[in-house]
Amino acid sequence: MTTTQRIISDFRGEWVALSNFAPIPVTIFSQLEGREVTYSTGEHAFNAAKTVNLAERAAILAAPTPGEAKRLGRRATLRPGWDEQIRYAAMRMVLEAKFTPGSRAGAVLLSTGDATLVEGNRWHDQHWGDCRCGRAACSRSGANWLGALLMARRAELRGTVL
Template sequence: MTDDDAPIVLTDMVAEFRGPTWTLSNFAEHPMDIDGHRYATVEHYFQAMKAVSAEDHDCIRDAATPDEAKRLGREVDLVPDWRDRRTDVMRRALAAKFTPDSEAGRFLLATGEATLIEGNDWGDQLWGVSDGRGRNLLGVLLMERRGALRARE
């Protein structure tokens, strides 16, 4: 990433992960290796980790697109404690994507002190904000990861 590629934060907030801030999206392709497997996106990893069976996990991991991975993740039998595990799974995926020496990690650091909000129009009020409401867990975890990267500088 060059200085010209760094996100331009004109306010104290990034309101969505599209266009110039696409790198922050779970659908942005930044391949990562976790536990001996390669995942094309955070979405591939997150959805694959829902699966009870290794076959379903591998099918999701190998999905052609993050959209397909998400669709497949909605169709599998979930690991029994998924609701309790999902935040830690996302945290692990973000740590694998946003490493200190990666383009994605440098991009995240370049957001400075901006509040990161996963603004969306598909109704996700757990991981993001839709219609002005939501827990914005993805944004919170990204800011947490940014703090961890900053502490390593």
């Protein structure tokens, strides 16, 4: 008998909590600022982590939407080593702060079961997700780092739930 692996590739509707744009506050202790900072969304937190420039971080924190936070993050002065390694640690930190044991977001992540999580998109993000826009440049599957890190966080949460 053949079984088909369930794939969740649309982080909207019942799965909106999986999106970094979801309106779920994320609180992270900032060593740079020496205090806890609560961001409106995971997108805000991730983009603030890109820079050590306090003015740029404050602007990202104050951004009225996750889309604006992302736009500001694209212009931010990247901290040394960001692309090589730090961005993955930053995303893990954001996901750990967002998907906590007993939280609504954590429950949504756990409810995905053993599904493969794919950050399907149409904005050409082949690094964090898998673009399905139809352009030749996006014809290969993306790296799907967000999906992989979400699945790793789900496994961690399973270890904390009895």
